[in-house]
Amino acid sequence: MNPELLKKFEKVSDVVWELPKTFKHGMRVPARIYGNASIMKDMDDTVVEQITNVACLPGIQKHALCMADGHSGYGFPIGGVAAFDPEDGIISPGGIGFDINCGMRLVKTNLTVDQVRPKIKTLVDMLFKMVPSGVGAQGFVKLTNKQMKDVMVSGARWCVENGYGTQEDLERTEENGMLKHADPSKVTQKALGRGINQLGTLGSGNHYLEIQTIRNGEIFDEKIAKKFGLEEGQVCVMVHCGSRGFGHQVGTDYLTTFTPAMKQYGITVKDAELACAPFRSKEGQDYFKAMACAANLAFANRQVILHQVREAFRHVFKDAELEQVYDVAHNVAKLETYAGKELLVHRKGATRCFGPGNKALPKIYRDTGQPVIVGGSMETGSYLLVGTKKAEQETFGSTMHGAGRTMSRTKAKHQVQGEQLLKDMERRGIYVRTSSFSGVAEEAGFAYKDVSEVAATMEQAGISKPVVALRPLGNVK
């Protein structure tokens, strides 16, 4: 960040930086960025422009927030969180992203790293075959139009009812894998056509399926790790993906609808990607219902992927047991209650992060707080965090979602060849199968911030606490 720009911030604490409303004409609330001095120094200036644009949106409450993994995006920055009064505030697809309910699922196994490492290639090859990835990938579940609409309404529940998972999986998924206000009549035929064959597919970009382990000395909260059923040497599986072409088309359709609707409602925004509509308007409600369809499809997508992961593991390890730890969205807008007031919380590259005692959590996590799954780069590793009460008071129950990029995709691709990177990673004990070598180069570890530093920053802020680190053994992307 430009040092002159950084000087304009008021330091709330060592890890919370605030820009007052006077920073930019039209700001309705101050903007806050989470980061230590080094993260702030490295953050791109566009984050500041984008988060202060968000602070100008009608109905925004308290602060426009950007988490420590933040980087520039379109509309909202990635890592952006904003809550709006549903009565006089807006809903914006640019505060959610085209990949509605892009999210993370973490699964624990009864296997150890010593059992899995000798068979990692067989396992990854099997997963690569059973969980399609890459451009235009199609899944094995063939849906009729009617079934596709059932998935839009019931999400992961549809999958469990059709043999792709367990009741326990649903209990351990945000919203039990089903947003209740979904209405397929608000979705275009085009969106349906784009997504109908994609259930159970990863997509590309930063999406992946990773086999991971917990190294000795990398459990940071023994008590909570035990409650989550996690121990050193254990093998876990992490899945990062979203609503595929279906959600992307819902986003595209409503961006096109909202741009002219803004004129009708007299709303002006500082970035075309912040196109929005009043939440209570017809356009706003239609999008909210269509967005829920896409969110449900994403929950279903990760549920079908888990089914395939279980099948693949049992092909290689007859007695493998895979139990879901949690599934959580990081691109979504939801109605949640804070300090007795219902608000529409937008999270774009930010994870819900409820603290202990929150009634939205399943009983097994009611005392610990919510598991927060954070995907790092495929080279360095990921984290499981737990939410805090302070997050509910300060960040509308939100925290980081990943490491956060520090280098553009094209720059990363110029610095390393995909084939070479895979060879280097294999030498370091990480076996990767991919449908695109250039896509892998874009995801090299050096293109990301240090996920440990980002997680430590959010801990210092009291928003989320690291429970375990998860190190990669094999990756499908």
Place this chain on the structure above:
Amino acid sequence: MSSKKGFRILDNLVMADTAFEATGKDLNELFEHAGLAVESIMAESVKKVITKDVSLEKDTVENLLYAFLSELVYLKDAEQLLFSDIKASASKNSGWALHAHLRGETIHPKMKLGTDVKAITLHQYEVKKGKDGWKATVVVDV
């Protein structure tokens, strides 16, 4: 011209997505080059074995290009089609109309695939007519 291909990927415009600039001596060429830029992000060396015709109408040239590029993204998922040759014909009547003849192939495992394009964004989106022809700046979500 920004390059022989009529488009170039912009290295530093965006962090997590992909941006390109496309040019054309006329509007038809701009549509062709911008379309090929989107296709080039998703795959290399696509053969020309199937054809597809696309017709669109929009109120402005910006909206027409946005709709056309979004249609290419749609066809990649809904019909599993990628293209390497585009002949476009854009015209202005009461609004703007486009007819495009596309040649390409169905996605198959042996293709040299790149990155899946999720959507065309309006972030820094610009379509401009200058002295030397047309230019568009487009950021795609990947």
